[in-house]
Amino acid sequence: METILFLAHTETDGSLGKSALEALNAAKSLAAVLPGSNLISGLVGGDVQTAANQIAGCASARFLGVVGPDFASSRYSTDIVAVEALARAAAATIVIAPGTARWNRVLAGAAQRLGGRIDTHATGTTAADDQPGITRWYYRQRMEAVVQRTRRPWFILLDPGCGEPWTGAAGQVQVELVSPALTDANRRTTVTGLRAPSADQQTIRPDARLLFVAGAGWTKTQPDGKPHPKEAEQLILGFLAQSKASLGSTKSLVDLSGEGQAVLKFMTHLNQVGQTGSTPRHPKGLSTCCHGEEPHTVGWRFINERRAVNLNPNCSWAQGKADVLYVADAFAVMRKVNALLAEKA
Amino acid sequence: MPIPYQIVVCGSVVPDPLQTLEPITTPAGPALKNELMLPAVLDPWAGHALFEAANLAKQHPGSKVWLVSVGPKAKLQQVMMTVAQKVPFELIALDGPASGFAESAEIAAALAGAIQAIPGLDQSRLFVFGGWESASRGAGTTMQMVGELLGITDQFQGVDQLTVRPDGSFQALERVEGGKHQVSACSALPALLGWATGNLPEPPNNPQVGMLNMRTVMPALQRAKPVKVANDGVAFASVSLPKQRRATKIVKDLSPDAIAQEIVEWIGKE
Ligand SMILES: Cc1cc2nc3c(=O)[nH]c(=O)nc-3n(C[C@H](O)[C@H](O)[C@H](O)COP(=O)(O)OP(=O)(O)OC[C@H]3O[C@@H](n4cnc5c(N)ncnc54)[C@H](O)[C@@H]3O)c2cc1C
Numbered sequence: 153m154e155t156i157l158f159l160a161h162t163e164t165d166g167s168l169g170k171s172a173l174e175a176l177n178a179a180k181s182l183a184a185v186l187p188g189s190n191l192i193s194g195l196v197g198g199d200v201q202t203a204a205n206q207i208a209g210c211a212s213a214r215f216l217g218v219v220g221p222d223f224a225s226s227r228y229s230t231d232i233v234a235v236e237a238l239a240r241a242a243a244a245t246i247v248i249a250p251g252t253a254r255w256n257r258v259l260a261g262a263a264q265r266l267g268g269r270i271d272t273h274a275t276g277t278t279a280a281d282d283q284p285g286i287t288r289w290y291y292r293q294r295m296e297a298v299v300q301r302t303r304r305p306w307f308i309l310l311d312p313g314c315g316e317p318w319t320g321a322a323g324q325v326q327v328e329l330v331s332p333a334l335t336d337a338n339r340r341t342t343v344t345g346l347r348a349p350s351a352d353q354q355t356i357r358p359d360a361r362l363l364f365v366a367g368a369g370w371t372k373t374q375p376d377g378k379p380h381p382k383e384a385e386q387l388i389l390g391f392l393a394q395s396k397a398s399l400g401s402t403k404s405l406v407d408l409s410g411e412g413q414a415v416l417k418f419m420t421h422l423n424q425v426g427q428t429g430s431t432p433r434h435p436k437g438l439s440t441c442c443h444g445e446e447p448h449t450v451g452w453r454f455i456n457e458r459r460a461v462n463l464n465p466n467c468s469w470a471q472g473k474a475d476v477l478y479v480a481d482a483f484a485v486m487r488k489v490n491a492l493l494a495e496k497a
Numbered sequence: 498m499p500i501p502y503q504i505v506v507c508g509s510v511v512p513d514p515l516q517t518l519e520p521i522t523t524p525a526g527p528a529l530k531n532e533l534m535l536p537a538v539l540d541p542w543a544g545h546a547l548f549e550a551a552n553l554a555k556q557h558p559g560s561k562v563w564l565v566s567v568g569p570k571a572k573l574q575q576v577m578m579t580v581a582q583k584v585p586f587e588l589i590a591l592d593g594p595a596s597g598f599a600e601s602a603e604i605a606a607a608l609a610g611a612i613q614a615i616p617g618l619d620q621s622r623l624f625v626f627g628g629w630e631s632a633s634r635g636a637g638t639t640m641q642m643v644g645e646l647l648g649i650t651d652q653f654q655g656v657d658q659l660t661v662r663p664d665g666s667f668q669a670l671e672r673v674e675g676g677k678h679q680v681s682a683c684s685a686l687p688a689l690l691g692w693a694t695g696n697l698p699e700p701p702n703n704p705q706v707g708m709l710n711m712r713t714v715m716p717a718l719q720r721a722k723p724v725k726v727a728n729d730g731v732a733f734a735s736v737s738l739p740k741q742r743r744a745t746k747i748v749k750d751l752s753p754d755a756i757a758q759e760i761v762e763w764i765g766k767e
Binding site for chain 1: 518638653671
């Protein structure tokens with residue numbers, strides 16, 4: 153018997169994002185399979201009425217909210233107060249929340265404050281013999297575990313993109329407001345804004361169907377004895393513009409950019425995929441001029457279909473990591489790919 | 498007057514990423530096969546935190562950097578041989594597991610206890626740094642709990658940039674969704690920062706720094722108190738390696754044009 157709190161924050165427009173709806177679906181499913189359990193929704197934001205109405209049909213026993221200008225921004229010192237108040241008001245034994253940057257920052261602290269425990273980057277929930285459990289990866293996506301806990305409250309953050317979002321009827325909901333007290337000490341941090349690359353430099357697109365990964369090969373000396381960084385830049389940006397793919401990189405390539413060499417200027421550490429980079433989720437991935445070494449490919453765990461273009465038939469992609477390895481010059485291939493995409497457009 | 502900061506960095510060791518890892522079951526829970534034989538490195542994001550700390554300390558005379566590590570003593574010693582040559586710090590070692598399966602709440606309690614025991618800690622000059630995630634547990638939970646236990650409620654995660662001001666305030670850039678950064682200003686210390694990659698390259702080895710550090714590193718390792726992790730209330734129902742190895746088709750004899758054609762068709766398919 154668990155009291156499951158679905159915990160979400162609003163987006164800037166006051167609605168719930170896709171990852172929140174995915175977490176709601178997971179929370180509902182878990183409540184359905186654990187006998188005697190009930191579901192409560194807890195929402196945080198400047199205003200949560202729109203969000204609550206959006207999920208009116210989710211069969212939540214209660215809708216709790218912490219609202220106000222102080223709770224509009226993504227800030228540890230106020231978010232922790234909100235989360236603690238909601239978990240207490242709900243008497244939650246399990247808290248299921250989307251693994252957004254905002255919740256990743258604060259929920260471990262909240263678990264500590266409430267004497268509970270936390271698992272982040274969960275990829276799913278399980279319920280064997282009426283015992284709730286989660287699946288998550290260890291050692292940078294190298295091994296997968298099923299974890300169960302007896303300690304409560306148990307906070308579970310689900311990685312975005314692992315499940316289907318909840319869909320259902322909107323309606324009119326009565327939100328029970330919870331009003332935790334704040335002091336000046338909670339307001340020492342001010343969120344002043346977001347810094348984003350200009351639109352044409354915005355190469356990270358989490359919702360793209362394709363991840364396009366560039367490796368250090370793009371900057372290396374080519375068969376004609378010279379490097380061609382300018383053309384590499386044009387080919388990559390040209391492909392991104394036409395395909396709307398998200399851009400990933402190897403560590404070697406972003407490190408080169410950091411050292412100020414004449415390389416691809418639009419590449420930053422945020423593009424890096426792998427052991428010390430990200431593990432994005434996309435249905436397809438195309439790797440070019442990249443060797444496919446283990447510390448890089450652990451970042452490909454959640455890319456379903458994988459193809460690679462490399463001059464070297466013995467590059468690591470050939471060792472059971474890609475579905476198809478094209479042994480070819482990526483400059484020649486991508487020139488033609490871009491031409492074909494332009495024809496299609 | 499520049500502020501002489503006190504910067505406490507939490508960070509431990511992880512298996513070298515080039516190693517093949519295999520899980521095994523032990524009476525104490527899951528572990529890695531031959532764990533103590535695997536070569537180790539400083540946990541990468543904690544490493545960035547350490548290098549950022551050293552850089553900040555260098556620009557603010559009188560500042561001091563501590564590195565607080567929970568790990569098997571022998572592994573810590575091995576990794577310190579190289580890390581101690583990079584930047585100046587004082588090591589505080591705790592002899593315990595560096596396993597990804599060790600409960601982060603218990604590790605956090607050990608780290609917080611060690612930090613509280615540092616003589617002369619001054620909250621108004623204190624930054625607590627760590628990696629935003631480890632390469633072992635990969636959870637990004639330990640530092641927040643350390644902060645809570647120390648009463649630090651200005652916390653930032655996925656930090657790529659820190660700009661300090663002479664009045665003790667600072668600005669932090671944190672990674673958020675979609676390749677963006679959230680910009681925050683904080684009016685006073687103490688604060689806790691979980692670093693992402695930051696902007697600094699790995700410092701080259703400097704034998705002089707190594708010699709200086711080693712004077713405190715070796716005694717710290719000898720003094721290292723044991724930390725027991727009970728993994729209270731956690732059960733691992735299974736730990737397994739992903740099974741599928743792909744049957745890679747190696748295409749050698751197609752022209753670039755034909756390959757391009759195939760790729761475009763593949764991308765276009767739902
Ligand atoms: C602690 C640690 C963490 C790490 N974390 C990461 C990480 O998060 N992400 C990561 O990526 N790496 C990581 N690495 C580094 C990793 O081990 C590799 O060094 C790196 O991924 C190699 O990058 P690369 O394939 O771009 O470069 P290279 O190994 O230099 O390979 C370049 C490739 O380009 C090919 N090439 C050149 N020209 C062409 C052409 N015209 N057409 C087609 N192919 C061409 C070459 O055949 C070659 O295979 C990490 C390493 C360590 C030690």
